[in-house]
Amino acid sequence: MLNERYLPVIATLLVFILLYGYGMVEYKGFRDTLVFTNLLTDNAFLIVTAVGMSFVIISGGIDLSVGSMIAFVGVLLAYLITGLGIHPVYAAIIALCTATFFGMIMGVIIAYFEIQPFIVTLAGLFLFRGLAYMINLNSVPIDHELLVTLSEIYVPLPGRGGLTFIAMAMLALLAIGVVVAKRTRFGLNVYAVGGDVQSAALMGVPVKSTLVRIYALSGLYSGAAGVIFAIYTGSAYPLAAVGVELDAIAAVVIGGTLLTGGVGFVFGAFLGALIQGIIQTLIIFDGSLNSWWTKVAIGALLLMFILMQKAIVHFTRRYSGKNPEPPEQPALEKVEST
Amino acid sequence: MRFKSIMRLEARTLAPIVSLFLLIVGTALVVPGFLKLSIVDGHIYGSLIDILHRSTPTALIALGMAVVIGTKGIDLSVGAIIAICGAVTAVLTTSTELHPLIVLGCALLAGMACGLWNGTLVAVFGIQPIVATLILMVAGRGIAQMITGGQIVTFHSDFIDAIGNGFFMGLPARVVLAAVIVAITILVLRKTALGMFLEAVGGNSEASRLVGIDSKLLIIMVYVFSGFCAALAGVIIAADIRGADANNAGLWLELDAILAVVIAGASLSGGRIYLGLTIVGALIIQTLTTAILTSGLPAQYNLIVKASIILLVLLLQSKVTQNFIKARVQSFRRASDA
Numbered sequence: 001m002l003n004e005r006y007l008p009v010i011a012t013l014l015v016f017i018l019l020y021g022y023g024m025v026e027y028k029g030f031r032d033t034l035v036f037t038n039l040l041t042d043n044a045f046l047i048v049t050a051v052g053m054s055f056v057i058i059s060g061g062i063d064l065s066v067g068s069m070i071a072f073v074g075v076l077l078a079y080l081i082t083g084l085g086i087h088p089v090y091a092a093i094i095a096l097c098t099a100t101f102f103g104m105i106m107g108v109i110i111a112y113f114e115i116q117p118f119i120v121t122l123a124g125l126f127l128f129r130g131l132a133y134m135i136n137l138n139s140v141p142i143d144h145e146l147l148v149t150l151s152e153i154y155v156p157l158p159g160r161g162g163l164t165f166i167a168m169a170m171l172a173l174l175a176i177g178v179v180v181a182k183r184t185r186f187g188l189n190v191y192a193v194g195g196d197v198q199s200a201a202l203m204g205v206p207v208k209s210t211l212v213r214i215y216a217l218s219g220l221y222s223g224a225a226g227v228i229f230a231i232y233t234g235s236a237y238p239l240a241a242v243g244v245e246l247d248a249i250a251a252v253v254i255g256g257t258l259l260t261g262g263v264g265f266v267f268g269a270f271l272g273a274l275i276q277g278i279i280q281t282l283i284i285f286d287g288s289l290n291s292w293w294t295k296v297a298i299g300a301l302l303l304m305f306i307l308m309q310k311a312i313v314h315f316t317r318r319y320s321g322k323n324p325e326p327p328e329q330p331a332l333e334k335v336e337s338t
Numbered sequence: 339m340r341f342k343s344i345m346r347l348e349a350r351t352l353a354p355i356v357s358l359f360l361l362i363v364g365t366a367l368v369v370p371g372f373l374k375l376s377i378v379d380g381h382i383y384g385s386l387i388d389i390l391h392r393s394t395p396t397a398l399i400a401l402g403m404a405v406v407i408g409t410k411g412i413d414l415s416v417g418a419i420i421a422i423c424g425a426v427t428a429v430l431t432t433s434t435e436l437h438p439l440i441v442l443g444c445a446l447l448a449g450m451a452c453g454l455w456n457g458t459l460v461a462v463f464g465i466q467p468i469v470a471t472l473i474l475m476v477a478g479r480g481i482a483q484m485i486t487g488g489q490i491v492t493f494h495s496d497f498i499d500a501i502g503n504g505f506f507m508g509l510p511a512r513v514v515l516a517a518v519i520v521a522i523t524i525l526v527l528r529k530t531a532l533g534m535f536l537e538a539v540g541g542n543s544e545a546s547r548l549v550g551i552d553s554k555l556l557i558i559m560v561y562v563f564s565g566f567c568a569a570l571a572g573v574i575i576a577a578d579i580r581g582a583d584a585n586n587a588g589l590w591l592e593l594d595a596i597l598a599v600v601i602a603g604a605s606l607s608g609g610r611i612y613l614g615l616t617i618v619g620a621l622i623i624q625t626l627t628t629a630i631l632t633s634g635l636p637a638q639y640n641l642i643v644k645a646s647i648i649l650l651v652l653l654l655q656s657k658v659t660q661n662f663i664k665a666r667v668q669s670f671r672r673a674s675d676a
C-alpha cells in the first residue's frame with residue numbers, strides 16, 4: 001500500500017524526471033550522459049552537505065554552520081598541505097576530525113545546555129568563517145600530485161559521460177548516509193527524537209547522546225563536503241560556499257523531509273540537490289535567461305513543496321480519524337515497524 | 339521574596355547596558371580620543387556618533403526582529419528585503435521622474451508587501467516561521483537582481499541622500515529617524531495593550547486565541563512591521579553607497595539583528611519583547627566592530643569575537659547554567675549559615 005509518507009519523495013522524483021525530460025526534448029546536448037554525470041560532479045559537495053543536513057532536520061533541528069565549515073575545512077587543508085607540507089591524506093583526516101569535533105561541540109551545547117540549534121549553529125557560522133579568515137585571507141591554490149592523480153580518475157559510462165572521483169566519493173557518502181538512517185539503531189533514534197522528544201526519551205532513546213552524534217555527523221559530512229569542494233576547485237578561499245547552508249536546507253525540504261522533524265528520507269536530499277543543479281543547467285542551456293532565475297525558481301519550488309507537505313499532513317489527519325500532532329504519528333509508526 | 343524577584347529582573351535588564359558601558363570605557367582606555375566629540379560646521383563628529391550612525395540599519399532591523407521573535411517567530415528574509423527595497427529605490431530614482439517621497443513610499447510599500455507575504459505564510463498557512471521566511475530569503479535576492487537587471491544601479495537623489503548621510507539638529511538624520519521610529523514603537527507597544535497581546539501570542543498562541551486575541555491578524559501585522567523596518571534600513575543602506583547592490587546589500591544583517599535580540603535577553607521561544615535593550619544590543623555589536631577596527635586588531639577577529647560573545651551569552655542565559663549557579667549559591671549560603 002502506498003504510504004502518504006512517500007508522497008513528497010515521489011513528487012520530487014516526478015519533478016526531477018519532468019525537468020530532465022524537458023531538457024532532453026528541448027536540447028539535443030541534454031540527451032548525453034555527460035549532462036547527468038556533470039550534474040553529479042558539480043553538485044557533489046552540495047549533496048554531501050545535504051545528506052548531513054537531512055539527519056539534523058529529521059531530528060527536528062537545523063545546522064546553519066555547514067557553509068562556513070566547508071570554507072574552513074578548505075582553508076585548513078590548504079594550510080596543512082602547502083603550509084606545513086603534510087601529505088593530503090593525513091591532512092584530510094585531520095581536517096575531518098576537526099570538523100567532527102566542532103560539530104560535536106555544537107551538539108553538546110544544544111543537547112546539554114538546551115539551547116535552540118538555530119542560534120548555536122548561527123554562532124558556529126560566525127566562528128568557522130572567522131577561523132577561516134584567521135588562517136588565510138586570500139584564495140590559495142592547493143598543489144599536490146595526489147590531487148592531480150585524483151582528478152584524472154574517470155570511470156567512463158556509455159555516451160560521453162563518466163564518473164569522476166568526487167562523484168564516486170559523493171555516491172559512497174550518500175549510500176552510507178542512507179544505510180545509517182535506515183538500518184542502524186542510531187538512525188532509528190534520529191527519527192524517534194525528531195518525531196517526539198518526550199516519547200523517545202520514555203521509550204529509552206538516549207536523546208542527548210543522539211543529538212550530540214547528529215551534529216557531529218553533520219560536522220563530518222560538511223567537512224567531507226569541504227574536502228570535496230577543495231578537490232573540485234583545487235583551491236581554498238575563506239569566502240567560499242557562502243549561503244550553501246540555505247541551498248542544503250532547500251535541498252532537504254524539496255527532497256520531502258518535514259522541517260518539523262521525524263519524517264524524511266536521506267535519498268530525498270540527493271534528489272533535492274539534483275533538482276537545484278538541473279534548474280541551473282537548464283538556465284545555462286537556455287542561454288537567454290539570467291542566473292537570478294535560479295534563485296527565484298528554487299524559491300518557488302521550495303514554496304510548492306512546503307505547501308504540498310502541509311496539504312498532505314492536513315488530509316492524512318482529517319481522513320485517518322485521529323487527531324494527533326501531525327508529524328508525530330508517522331514517526332512513531334516508523335520506529336515500531338522497522 | 340518580592341524584593342528578590344525585582345532584583346533579579348533588574349540584574350537581567352542591567353546586563354546589556356553595563357556591558358555596553360564597560361565596552362565603551364574599555365575601548366576608550368585602549369584607543370585615545372575614542373570619547374572625543376567635536377563640532378564641525380554645526381554637526382557633531384566623533385567615534386561615538388559614528389557608532390550610532392553605523393548601527394542604524396542593524397538597530398532598525400533588530401527592532402522589527404524583536405517584535406517578530408516576541409511572537410515566537412523569526413524573520414530570515416530581512417536581508418533579502420533590504421536588497422529588494424534598495425533595488426526599488428535605485429531603479430525608481432534613475433528611470434522615473436517620481437518625487438523622492440513617492441520613491442521612498444514605494445520602497446517602504448515593497449518591504450511591507452514582502453512582510454505581508456511572510457505573515458500570510460506563517461499565520462494563514464501555518465508554516466513554521468523559519469521555513470516561511472527562508473523562501474523569501476532564497477528567492478528575494480533573485481527578485482532584487484531581476485529589478486536591477488543584474489547590475490549595481492547607482493543613483494543620485496538629494497532627498498534620499500539626506501536620509502542616508504544628512505544631518506538633523508547636529509545629529510545624523512538617519513539616527514534621528516531611527517530614534518523616532520523606536521520611540522513610536524515603544525509607545526505603541528507599551529502604552530496600549532498591543533505589546534501585551536503580542537507577548538501573549540508568543541507565550542501561548544492557543545491560550546491567547548481562547549481569550550479572544552486575533553492572533554492571525556497580529557502575526558501578519560508583526561511581519562509587515564518587520565518588512566517596514568527592513569525596507570527603511572534598505573533605503574538607508576542604498577543611500578549610504580548611493581547605489582543598490584542586489585547581492586551584497588544587507589548580507590548577513592539578519593544574523594546581526596537576531597544576535598542583538600538575543601543579547602537583549604529575549605528567548606527565541608517567544609513571549610518577551612525588549613525593545614530598548616534590543617537597541618542596546620545592536621549598539622554593542624557595532625561598538626565591538628568599531629573597537630576591533632580602531633584598536634588595531636586585524637579585522638578578521640571580528641567574526642570570532644562575535645561568535646564567542648553569542649556563545650557566552652547563550653551559555654549564561656541557559657536554564658542549565660542558571661540552575662547550576664542557583665544550586666551553588668544555595669549550598670554556599672547553607673555552608674555559611676552552619
